[in-house]
Amino acid sequence: MKILVTGGTGYIGSHTAVELIQAGYEVEILDNLYNSKESVLDKIAEITGTRPVFHKVDLLDFPGTLEVLRRGFDAVIHFAGLKAVAESVEKPILYYENNIGGTLNLLKAMRETGCRSLIFSSSATVYGDQGVARLDETMETGRGITNPYGQTKFMIEQILRDVCAADSDFSAVLLRYFNPVGAHASGLLGEDPNGIPNNLMPIVMKVSTGEIPELSVYGDDYPTPDGTCIRDYIHVVDLAKGHLAALAKLQPGCTVYNLGSGRGTSVLEMVKAFEKASGAALPYKIVGRRAGDLAELIAVPDKALSELGWKTELSIDDAMSDTLRFLGKNH
16 A cells, blocks of 8 residues: 655654554655654664655645645545644644645545545544543544644544545544654654654653753642643554554544553653653753643543554653653764
């Protein structure tokens, strides 16, 4: 099978490209390099022995996107999009235009070239505030979403449902990620965003190298054992393998799966795990809560296990040791 990976030089996309190539798929990558580096292609080649064909194209460029799709693909795995929650609050028009407009162009190009299979990189943010810690795919989505980033994921999910309803041959799998962490065991690939990082682990990494003086922990007065927010952290390699499981089960219609571990870890537990792996203290300070942060969010991943045969295999400790290996090779 020939697979197009949009956003394939990014954090999750690059790890998924590696797993696809190692599983025997033919992979091409489309990315505008807004938040990634072309050198990632060399690292994919070093790990797999194969350098994917690369197209430096922005999905907002419809003619360019169509030209890539005309190369003929069996399926598209769609990662490309802006993903910084705080930035989305500051720049909502940018996020709606980029994430939704880019997806619409991709879908139009797929329709024009006869590609009818898509796996979409969605997010647990579509659940909003359910008032409960554990989230499963039967829950209503779209209410209580606290930022434009999450709204774009919710809206794209709805667009894909409508596309499937209109075209009985179209296959869409919506994968709702929880909190990806870790790096490839080789140390060659990891999370290395351009500019100021937004997610916990890239900030932890920059604190450990002295680029940032200390980690800000947003609130220690939540109703959790240590007062800090609890999230479901999933090793990025496990997450990548979830896409292969979805690809193997593609069928007409729209299906949804949580990709998470089903276990919660607090921010301070993550700090302690990093300190244990690195053997050094990590400076942090407790600051006020962030607007929109919920106390506890954990995946119920049972559906992915029963229907896709997928579950996480790597631990938080694995994620920390792999992150440190990536840090050692890249900083």
